[in-house]
Amino acid sequence: MFRTQEMEINMGPQHPSTHGVLRLKLRLDGERVVDSWPVIGYLHRGIEKLSESKEFIKITPFTDRMDYVCAMSGNLAYLGAVEKLCGIKVPEKAAYIRVIMVELNRIASHLLWLGTHALDIGAMSIFLYGFREREMILDLFEAYCGARLTYNAFRISGVPADLPPGWKEECTGFLKLFRQRHREYEQILTANRIWLKRTKDVGYMDAEHCLALSVTGPVLRAAGVARDLRKDEPYAIYDQLDFDIPVDDGCDTYARYIVRMAEMLQSVHMVEQCLEKMPSEGPLMGMKGRRMKPRKDEEIYFAIEGPRGEQGVYLISDGTDRPYRCKFRNSSFANLQALAPMVQGGLVADVVAIIGTLDIVLGDSDR
Amino acid sequence: MKLTRFIQKLILWELLVGMMVVIRNQFRPKVTVQYPKERIPLRPRFRGVPRLRYDPKTMEELCISCLLCEQICPDDCIAIKWEKAPSGKGRVLKDFIIDYQRCCLCGLCVDPCPTKPLTAIYMSHDYELAGSDRLDLVAGRTDLHEGRTVTIYDK
Amino acid sequence: METQMFITILISVVQISIVLSLVALSVPLLILMERKVIGFMQSRIGPKRVGPSGMLQTIADGLKLLLKEDIIPDRADKWVFRLAPMIVLVPAFVAFAVVPFSGTGLNVFGQRITPWVTDLNIGILFIIAISSVGVFGIILGGWASNSKYPLLGALRSAAQMVSYEVPLGLALVGGLMWAGTASMVGIVEAQREAHLWFFIPQVVGTVIYFMAGVAETNRAPFDLAEAETELVSGFHTEYSGMRFGLYFIAEYANMLIVAAVATTMFFGGWLRPFPNVSWLAFLDIFNFILPGQWGPFMSGLMWVIIKVSCFIFLYYWIRATFPRYRYDQLMSIGWKWLLPLALANIMGTGALLLWLGQTG
Ligand code: SF4
Ligand code: SF4
Numbered sequence: 001m002f003r004t005q006e007m008e009i010n011m012g013p014q015h016p017s018t019h020g021v022l023r024l025k026l027r028l029d030g031e032r033v034v035d036s037w038p039v040i041g042y043l044h045r046g047i048e049k050l051s052e053s054k055e056f057i058k059i060t061p062f063t064d065r066m067d068y069v070c071a072m073s074g075n076l077a078y079l080g081a082v083e084k085l086c087g088i089k090v091p092e093k094a095a096y097i098r099v100i101m102v103e104l105n106r107i108a109s110h111l112l113w114l115g116t117h118a119l120d121i122g123a124m125s126i127f128l129y130g131f132r133e134r135e136m137i138l139d140l141f142e143a144y145c146g147a148r149l150t151y152n153a154f155r156i157s158g159v160p161a162d163l164p165p166g167w168k169e170e171c172t173g174f175l176k177l178f179r180q181r182h183r184e185y186e187q188i189l190t191a192n193r194i195w196l197k198r199t200k201d202v203g204y205m206d207a208e209h210c211l212a213l214s215v216t217g218p219v220l221r222a223a224g225v226a227r228d229l230r231k232d233e234p235y236a237i238y239d240q241l242d243f244d245i246p247v248d249d250g251c252d253t254y255a256r257y258i259v260r261m262a263e264m265l266q267s268v269h270m271v272e273q274c275l276e277k278m279p280s281e282g283p284l285m286g287m288k289g290r291r292m293k294p295r296k297d298e299e300i301y302f303a304i305e306g307p308r309g310e311q312g313v314y315l316i317s318d319g320t321d322r323p324y325r326c327k328f329r330n331s332s333f334a335n336l337q338a339l340a341p342m343v344q345g346g347l348v349a350d351v352v353a354i355i356g357t358l359d360i361v362l363g364d365s366d367r
Numbered sequence: 368m369k370l371t372r373f374i375q376k377l378i379l380w381e382l383l384v385g386m387m388v389v390i391r392n393q394f395r396p397k398v399t400v401q402y403p404k405e406r407i408p409l410r411p412r413f414r415g416v417p418r419l420r421y422d423p424k425t426m427e428e429l430c431i432s433c434l435l436c437e438q439i440c441p442d443d444c445i446a447i448k449w450e451k452a453p454s455g456k457g458r459v460l461k462d463f464i465i466d467y468q469r470c471c472l473c474g475l476c477v478d479p480c481p482t483k484p485l486t487a488i489y490m491s492h493d494y495e496l497a498g499s500d501r502l503d504l505v506a507g508r509t510d511l512h513e514g515r516t517v518t519i520y521d522k
Numbered sequence: 523m524e525t526q527m528f529i530t531i532l533i534s535v536v537q538i539s540i541v542l543s544l545v546a547l548s549v550p551l552l553i554l555m556e557r558k559v560i561g562f563m564q565s566r567i568g569p570k571r572v573g574p575s576g577m578l579q580t581i582a583d584g585l586k587l588l589l590k591e592d593i594i595p596d597r598a599d600k601w602v603f604r605l606a607p608m609i610v611l612v613p614a615f616v617a618f619a620v621v622p623f624s625g626t627g628l629n630v631f632g633q634r635i636t637p638w639v640t641d642l643n644i645g646i647l648f649i650i651a652i653s654s655v656g657v658f659g660i661i662l663g664g665w666a667s668n669s670k671y672p673l674l675g676a677l678r679s680a681a682q683m684v685s686y687e688v689p690l691g692l693a694l695v696g697g698l699m700w701a702g703t704a705s706m707v708g709i710v711e712a713q714r715e716a717h718l719w720f721f722i723p724q725v726v727g728t729v730i731y732f733m734a735g736v737a738e739t740n741r742a743p744f745d746l747a748e749a750e751t752e753l754v755s756g757f758h759t760e761y762s763g764m765r766f767g768l769y770f771i772a773e774y775a776n777m778l779i780v781a782a783v784a785t786t787m788f789f790g791g792w793l794r795p796f797p798n799v800s801w802l803a804f805l806d807i808f809n810f811i812l813p814g815q816w817g818p819f820m821s822g823l824m825w826v827i828i829k830v831s832c833f834i835f836l837y838y839w840i841r842a843t844f845p846r847y848r849y850d851q852l853m854s855i856g857w858k859w860l861l862p863l864a865l866a867n868i869m870g871t872g873a874l875l876l877w878l879g880q881t882g
Contacts, residue, residue: 139410191381401570
């Protein structure tokens with residue numbers, strides 16, 4: 001007699017489209033996914049434990065290396081937490097520079113997402129177009145802080161340096177160019193029938209499930225929930241900026257695509273406003289010296305809206321200049337939980353689309 | 368309206384638009400940099416590996432062995448040897464070692480350096496770090512001043 | 523009598539070897555062009571290091587593949603594993619036997635040498651039949667690897683090829699009805715007599731044929747059998763060295779075949795555009811440059827090459843732009859759209875021809 005058998009297949013950790021070192025054990029019935037187990041931890045470096053033995057200032061470079069695609073947001077989340085813990089005020093100009101950098105980084109991160117996501121689904125060129133424009137942002141970062149990937153661009157209580165001469169003009173030029181290029185990406189993908197077929201109704205997850213699994217960021221906003229910490233709990237100078245939160249209620253991969261594409265334009269808009277409103281003079285650092293004196297037994301949680309969702313830092317101090325406990329609430333880790341329910345019942349081809357749409361960074365989830 | 372949409376769908380309009388975008392990009396300037404032959408020009412603030420420098424006027428050691436950089440380095444990759452100066456005041460630098468294997472190029476060591484405005488330790492523009500031996504990457508004082516010897520690929 | 527036969531055989535051998543080497547030589551060129559063209563489209567410059575502006579890159583790659591260790595997985599079905607690449611390669615080359623490369627032959631030493639190896643009266647059928655054999659190679663290769671990703675790739679390609687052979691064949695039927703013959707040479711002659719390329723009355727057929735052809739040759743956006751972001755590299759995941767190279771060559775040879783058939787069937791083969799408009803004769807430039815018999819021969823060859831290149835370019839262009847279809851969507855397009863459309867196209871063509879026949 002013939003007998004059908006389910007096949008167990010290992011996707012990753014070395015696989016062209018698992019975005020780093022995610023390992024996905026899949027049980028397949030033909031091409032259909034019956035079950036899946038994401039296995040993480042291949043990039044675990046013990047950053048949280050390591051942080052407990054370092055002074056506050058020394059932890060910033062680690063935050064670069066968690067979510068290396070949006071290191072600026074990582075820096076900002078951590079420094080924001082430290083500043084909240086120690087009650088340090090950030091000068092206005094520094095806050096503006098921080099927001100400019102973080103928003104540019106959001107564009108860069110979304111460009112990377114767009115490129116890899118489209119490449120996973122098979123559109124080759126847009127991958128390189130995305131990287132081409134991302135490179136310009138990295139050039140801007142290099143001009144500002146000297147690094148292209150692990151920026152370590154901010155310090156406790158402010159930023160180490162002012163924008164270099166000519167930076168503003170370069171940035172404005174880029175933003176102008178980017179708006180054009182953004183239209184081109186949309187022309188290639190948004191109405192493309194193949195793209196629609198591959199993304200519509202793929203990886204469906206409604207708001208209720210998203211919230212139950214603590215999924216945040218564009219994935220949640222694409223499920224119709226307008227949750228954005230920049231508006232809900234404004235930090236830095238976001239309350240002075242005028243921007244919208246793109247929301248879609250498609251709950252699927254296409255809706256997430258639409259939301260992220262719209263977010264890029266919002267970020268461009270924000271950077272333009274910042275460049276305009278930024279005070280030209282003013283202090284850059286809010287405190288002198290490096291001595292940190294947090295109160296004893298203080299616990300704080302501070303979160304910002306990273307490109308992937310809520311990026312939080314939880315600190316417990318014991319009165320010394322090192323954290324007693326440092327916990328990073330990283331969006332990739334939380335969003336990864338949605339992977340298994342999303343791929344259930346889909347095809348193998350959908351798995352890569354869903355990994356792409358969740359936009360996970362394994363360094364972020366493994367820490 | 369509906370008819371135009373139908374016709375557009377029929378003649379694969381949006382696919383053609385996408386193809387036109389791709390062809391338009393064919394005529395844009397190429398962005399490839401043929402790395403070992405050409406290099407991207409570095410911005411002035413570029414952070415390569417940290418190095419030491421002399422005072423450009425007097426050609427004397429700028430570093431005053433205050434050990435601040437050693438203390439702030441998150442990876443503990445700086446080691447400084449010093450002696451009391453013969454005059455009894457201040458210190459004399461004996462050796463300065465940076466382990467480039469561990470350096471994360473964070474630039475934190477430059478911040479506290481007290482010999483402002485020209486800091487004794489600075490982030491150089493060297494970024495090609497490769498060696499056939501772990502010890503190759505441990506830079507002593509002369510390396511830090513003169514830079515590591517790099518083999519330049521010129522084929 | 524004896525000598526005549528001997529000479530005929532000799533001529534055939536010469537023709538075959540010329541065609542074979544032409545195809546084999548054009549494959550590296552195609553690969554290089556693909557990398558260059560797609561590179562340019564993506565703001566890159568493509569291969570650049572080997573030879574002047576990267577011209578020798580594929581040669582170097584080929585050499586590398588030849589010198590590589592030939593790894594056969596332990597648990598593979600050894601014989602089938604070795605056989606499979608050849609099953610793919612041979613039909614891909616054999617199909618060129620009936621492709622006309624130019625219109626007029628050459629007279630060398632009193633012998634007529636035709637620019638096609640043979641002119642079967644069932645040329646089109648021969649190509650379709652032969653190229654479906656190649657599918658077995660892919661399926662067997664994927665199966666024999668005894669590994670999971672290749673198996674998935676083989677499954678996909680089995681389903682895909684079976685469902686796209688049908689619209690592919692049916693799309694050609696419309697053209698055949700216009701031509702009234704299945705001989706490749708006859709088809710082009712029919713287009714000369716009809717004063718038009720069959721592309722014009724057969725737009726639908728051409729589009730269907732091209733889509734099915736892309737699917738047949740496993741190219742984007744229908745490259746599911748080797749979808750590298752999904753199945754690593756599909757059916758040839760376990761292949762290495764020259765066995766992998768054979769699959770690669772076969773893929774490009776198949777592309778050439780699809781392009782050549784499209785050229786012959788719908789775009790007038792070696793004919794220049796509007797072959798009956800006499801003031802356009804200057805387009806056949808070789809007629810004026812080269813003496814005697816060589817002029818028409820080279821002109822025809824030029825047109826074939828130009829038309830085939832356009833198709834190949836279209837292949838690359840599409841690959842650079844589009845995302846990939848999903849397996850089930852691919853099947854539904856094949857069965858729900860292409861097949862009915864192809865059938866409707868045949869009906870329409872039949873009705874049109876009947877009407878034309880009645881009126882004039
Ligand atoms: S750059 Fe950072 S890691 Fe390197 S020596 Fe300076 S402080 Fe240490
Ligand atoms: S901080 Fe500057 S002066 Fe002090 S030891 Fe380091 S390099 Fe020397």
